[in-house]
Amino acid sequence: MSRPILTAAAMRRAEAAAPVGLDLLMERAGQSLAEAALRFAGPMPALVLCGPGNNGGDGYVAARHLAKLGLDVRVATLAEPATDLARAAREQWTGRVEALATAEPAPLLIDCLFGTGLKRGLEASLASRFKALAASASLLVAADLPSGVEADSGALLSDVPAADLTLAFGALKPAHRLMPAMARMGRLVLADIGIAADSQWHEIGAPVLPAIAADAHKYSRGLVHALAGTMPGAIALSAGAAARSGAGYVRVSTSKPIAALPLAVVQTGDAKLSDPRIGCLLVGPGMGDLPQLLTLALTSHAPKVIDADAIRHVGEPARLKGQDAILTPHAGEFSALFGELPGTKAEQALAAAEASGAVIVFKGADTLVAAPDGRLGFAPPAPAWLATAGTGDVLAGIIAALRARGMPAFEAACAGVWLHGRAAERAGPTMTADDLLAHL
Ligand SMILES: NC(=O)C1=CN([C@@H]2O[C@H](COP(=O)(O)OP(=O)(O)OC[C@H]3O[C@@H](n4cnc5c(N)ncnc54)[C@H](OP(=O)(O)O)[C@@H]3O)[C@@H](O)[C@H]2O)[C@@H](O)CC1
Ligand SMILES: Nc1ncnc2c1ncn2[C@@H]1O[C@H](COP(=O)(O)OP(=O)(O)O)[C@@H](O)[C@H]1O
């Protein structure tokens, strides 16, 4: 299941096109917030912080429902409602409204200060008051987004206390899956408020992999051909990962024998790139300063994964036009090839895909997969212990195998990223890149 991801503007369009009124959407958002907070925190005294916009409106609705559910709930605000919807919600809250500057803390703090409408950081006094109330609470629940997070970029516009639970309304926003905001969400839950969220952007879900045909043979399952360079360890990780990710045959061209390669991986002194059985070429892991390997790879018509040092040697993104390529840059390799692109990480990934005609796997703690046709996949959170040398080589090998098995480039890249993250979860915090292979 891939969940759609909508920018703030796309969310407003989806809300406007909903078959029910905005007041009903707010009612559903507020009610689901109350129910989720109660289920998450249990019946503890709550303080709901309401901002001036519709995020604040959700807060007044949630407070009404929490009171109805029997909770001891108070409301504090920094300003009177500024929208008709929020005003109507405020009018239906029959309890007192305290000033946020002087409100006493409560064990359950519900943050309805700002959501997708935040344009600038919270004023310093508000940010520090919010932080103090959060520090005094046992649990912090955020409505739609933690306040201070910019919905489209994932930037923190001011200091944002980390929530324990974030309830996203209607659809995920880019910030739910982009750093640094992603790390402030706590547990992320999506509330269905009845809008049809349709988008070319989505969260990468569990993949459906091609089944192994009953009459399969090693070539029909997919041949990955990797080009070894100066660092044999990296190509051993990639080739091992490809062999464990369902390729029927993994072959490495190398000028000298590589002792670290699994026995199942065939070593050859000869490149043989015209072999029509090659399902995917892999170039880059352990390549070192051998740009001729990339030049050689680009003469082949086979689909290819271009990783690591090979990315730096591409030179011009347009050189890849017409190639059936997947690129897997981390941030340094990305800017080396594409320069400093404007916009959010999502916009940068899409611009890079368009400039190169390749599928771009823009790696990091918030990995994105962008296709030249505008599709964009956001990886679900993966363990930070993936930040260890060699895990990128493993990812390149997984993707090459899936591509060789016949998955289209974008789907293979998304599936590879998802499997890589789950393998790391299974491998646990002490893992090395080598250990990851056993968990694929
Ligand atoms: N639309 C719908 O149907 C539904 C929407 N829903 C909910 O609405 C949320 C979006 O609501 P929204 O668009 O009203 O924006 P919101 O995040 O409340 O903030 C905007 C307000 O804050 C102000 N402001 C901004 N930054 C500020 C700052 N630093 N410091 C101080 N003020 C600041 C800004 O003022 P201005 O910038 O105009 O001066 C404006 O008054 C969304 O996240 C979801 O929770 C759900 O109920 C489902 C139905
Ligand atoms: N903090 C993190 N959280 C989750 N995943 C991470 C984190 N840091 C790195 N990763 C993942 O680990 C891999 C590292 O790849 P890369 O930077 O190419 O390393 P190497 O070149 O050493 O193999 C990428 O898949 C990246 O998305």
Ligand SMILES: [K+]
């Ligand atoms: K909020």
